Amino acid sequence: MTSRFRSREFWTPAMATGAVLLIALILIAVLAPLTLKQAAEQLTPNAAQEPSAAHWLGTDDFGRDLLARALVATRLTLLMTGGAAAITVLAGVVIGLAIWLSGRRVREAALRVLETAVAYPSLIFALVIAAVLEPGVSSAVIAIGIAGIPGFARITANLASSISSSEYVVTARLLGVSPVRIALRHMLPNMAEPLLILSATVFALSLVEISALSFIGLGVQSPEYDFGRLLNDSLGALYTQPVEAVGPSIMIAITGLSVMLIGDALAAHADPRAKRRFFRRALQRNRTVAVPVGDAALVRVENLRISIPGRQELVKGISFAINPGEVVALVGESGSGKSLTAMAIAGLPSEDLAVEADGVRVGDMNMLAEPNQSRLAKEISIVYQDPGTTFNPSLRMGSQLTEVLRTHLGLGGAKARNLITEALAAVNITEPAKRLRQHPHELSGGMRQRAMIAASIVTSPTLIVADEPTTALDVTVQAEVLRQFRRIHREQGTAMLFISHDLGVVEALCDTVLVMKSGEIVERLTSGQLAARNVHHPYTKALLAAIPVLDLGRTPVVAGAETP
């Protein structure tokens, strides 16, 4: 803990601001009643004065200095808020742990009751208690304190149950340590940090609600005063002395803000995922590259470089071509840059990356500039890796699969549906018309991937980019998907860029194999060379050596893909 307070990362501007404000408030709470009590409470003839050098915020109807009153009220407000927050946190933790420690039935019933209670606005809950008790300081503290308990108890119980499945708790339980001891010695220390952060929230909420009670006249009663009471007083004098509302308003706002800043900063510090990455500039794409003519290749990539701006080069100047109707594989381990390359060729590079090249073209489209979106959508189709996540879960399959047909080819709904139904039938999807009315989660992974393939061919593209299309699938399903790619290639002669980490999958399908490692192409093979195991680079050999191990499971894939 001590080293943390010294670390630079801990003292973010928000944390520092919050801490400074809170320390200032505590100092005011201690000092103001000692020094300003007279100015704040003694009746003088200087009633209802405008702000002046002597009275910065003016005076009230009884000639009392309004700034002094706002400052003196800090002590009572902070004490009441602290008291209410303490009641909430202590009782919440005790009840929460007790719920976790009790039997399953009691636990479930208690959680159910808490869930109901939490849904209930805590301020109204506090009103019930305030209605029973006589209005005053202690009843306000008790009312707000109790009103917060259900929420805090529920959070504690949930935290406890998530920690209780962790290894050290399970071990302690197996060793026969008593549940109460586990709760106190093992769980509470591990829950301390999140509970502390939440306590800051509880404090902020208690402040708002206690002041609210006083504000509507059900909390602190005259002659005592806290921020809420002062604000209430100002309401009566709003037209004659509107400045009276300023002091308590600012004090409530500052107190709430300081605690919230600290709470947020603590939470951000405890959760590294909340840290943000910042990029300085929007990325510029190179738009000036001319498209070379008199070249038979469908796709030509010249000296392609992809990098995280200012940091790391991920693809280090690669060049290759895809001829019309050719199936080219990019093979390599994850992180070799093969998917980045494929997406850059498809015109879909991640927005955080810088893409530069002497030329990247598909047909006569310059992929470094911004080609016509409809042409892109029609001519380049993409099949992705994980069919479980590539479809929008909240739209029906039909409206997603016909998206390109309707948006870019201008087909009507019925016509688009007919086309896609045929395409689905062609990739062996049963009951295609029914599938279109279903949501993605109602289809199997293999079915979704074949649907994606169907959607990719209905536009008769010149290039299909397939990014590990079989990796996320079962072995038998892989075979079927590969078979579909072979069929499309055979029947329509579509060129493909096929990404895989598995030479075995690639062998059956591709004319040319490019082996990538660390952003470079280390070897180029024809399918014949690969079949003959005529390879030279040690990395390719290593990849090949990996096949037999995998091949035990994959044999039916290749065999299946070869039988029509």
Added chain:
Amino acid sequence: MRRLGGLLLSFVVLVIVTFLIVPLIPGDPAAIAAGEGASPAQIATVRAELGLDLPLLTQFLNYASGVLRLDMGASFISGEAVSALIFTRFPFTAEIALLAIVLVLAVAVPLGMTMAILTRGGRSRWLDTGFNFVTSLVYSVPQYVVATLLVVVFAVTLRWFPAAGAATLNSMVLPTAALMLGPACVISRIVRRETAAVLEKDYIRTARGWRLSVLRTNARYVLPNLVTTTLTLSGLILAAQLGGAVVIETVFAWPGLGQGIVNAILQRDYPVIRGIILVLGLLATLIIILVDLILAIIDPRNLGGTTHDV
């Protein structure tokens, strides 16, 4: 079924809790009902009239059956039936609460989505910091302070809107504004966080691969996937707003349930307190159940599941 059970459970709990208010009062409820300076004989008459001399269980059964018949007794102060009083006051609260809900969603959803799109992947650092600063500042100021400041600026100083009452359409502006500012900030932050998460999803890349326009991508691929979390959290926040409405109504002398209960507590008018607490509690439960139902209609995957823990 589960929702119906939840509603029933809350109702039972509410009836018990509101019943308990009277027996728990320190002092003699009959003396309070009879008014100050009543003679012991008058107090005894009132006690018998109100059934306060009966055993607790009988009192509870009388109370519970009264609630079921929409008969919650009469106000100690005005003698008006509590149910009639609630029916007059309820529309005023519903008016500003509903308007605030609609405005909050109309502001927060587009704002949050736009912020997420503009600041995705760490872009526009200053916009990001500014948005966070402004929303946390506004949110950390309680609604009644916002309300008071609105009155000072727009009613007292500029005289654009009336400061109190519910006489004209204009008088709705300030209470609604005070009610919506805080929630608009929280919910736009939630929408922003959710949008940022959705933008990272694979299906957004798919939509980009289909070269859909920015508008179409956001309307069809981002927005529907925000709805579940946004509505669930909004439901909880908006239910909590009922508490805010109580305080806001006091500032603006808005003749709704909130002002009603504050007056009733100050005057120790227990039948009215019971009635309003019961209604506000039911409303809070109904809002959450309504959100659940809307979600089930929008997204069939939610059917039967709880969506409260996000």
